[in-house]
Amino acid sequence: GENVEQHPSTLSVQEGDSAVIKCTYSDSASNYFPWYKQELGKRPQLIIDIRSNVGEKKDQRIAVTLNKTAKHFSLHITETQPEDSAVYFCAARRTGNQFYFGTGTSLTVIP
Amino acid sequence: NAGVTQTPKFRVLKTGQSMTLLCAQDMNHEYMYWYRQDPGMGLRLIHYSVGEGTTAKGEVPDGYNVSRLKKQNFLLGLESAAPSQTSVYFCATGTGFYNEQFFGPGTRLTVL
Numbered sequence: 001g002e003n004v005e006q007h008p009s010t011l012s013v014q015e016g017d018s019a020v021i022k023c024t025y026s027d028s029a030s031n032y033f034p035w036y037k038q039e040l041g042k043r044p045q046l047i048i049d050i051r052s053n054v055g056e057k058k059d060q061r062i063a064v065t066l067n068k069t070a071k072h073f074s075l076h077i078t079e080t081q082p083e084d085s086a087v088y089f090c091a092a093r094r095t096g097n098q099f100y101f102g103t104g105t106s107l108t109v110i111p
Numbered sequence: 112n113a114g115v116t117q118t119p120k121f122r123v124l125k126t127g128q129s130m131t132l133l134c135a136q137d138m139n140h141e142y143m144y145w146y147r148q149d150p151g152m153g154l155r156l157i158h159y160s161v162g163e164g165t166t167a168k169g170e171v172p173d174g175y176n177v178s179r180l181k182k183q184n185f186l187l188g189l190e191s192a193a194p195s196q197t198s199v200y201f202c203a204t205g206t207g208f209y210n211e212q213f214f215g216p217g218t219r220l221t222v223l
Contacts, residue, residue, distance in 0.1 A: 001170065006153075032209040043201065043214040044154070051209060089153055097142060097161060097210050098169060101153040 002027040004092050006102025021105045023090035024072040032093040033073045039086045080109045115215035123221045124192045132187040134202030142205030143185035147198040192222045
């Protein structure tokens, strides 16, 4: 199966600074890589995703990059705000419709 | 539209008891999934369904059974609960070519 590793497990940044979370995957057949934000006690919510035929995607303050050769993808949050504090999960989708999730990054934005 | 709903929100079981978790969706999505979320382990797939009447095993299926008799409902059963099944359970639906996932609010299950 697929194996998704996520780093770091915790991340603290000052408000206004950037945050970067990295994930690696093992199965070269994976073709879709979503990122989820989960606030305490809430459900995971999709914030951005990238498909295997694209190298970078941006949506306002968040961006995701994908390096298929190295099998890694990253989430970039710029100009962080306190409301960005949450747990972020990456995931990889293999053919066959199964998703494999990373173990999560707890992001704290310090005002 | 309610989206994806889960019943119940919380439950406490004793070891050996059985229960069924219900996931319901009104989005007409073909795919439905059951995940468990444990601290430090992310989300792990238990079982999933690619359509009414079909089910398949995920990463951690042991101790669970599922049924998808109607397109809008996906049931997760625990026949004989164990403390290791204490977790938060999330249902999700999938749509589109890449199967974008929409999660339910979760069920917190404690097995004593």
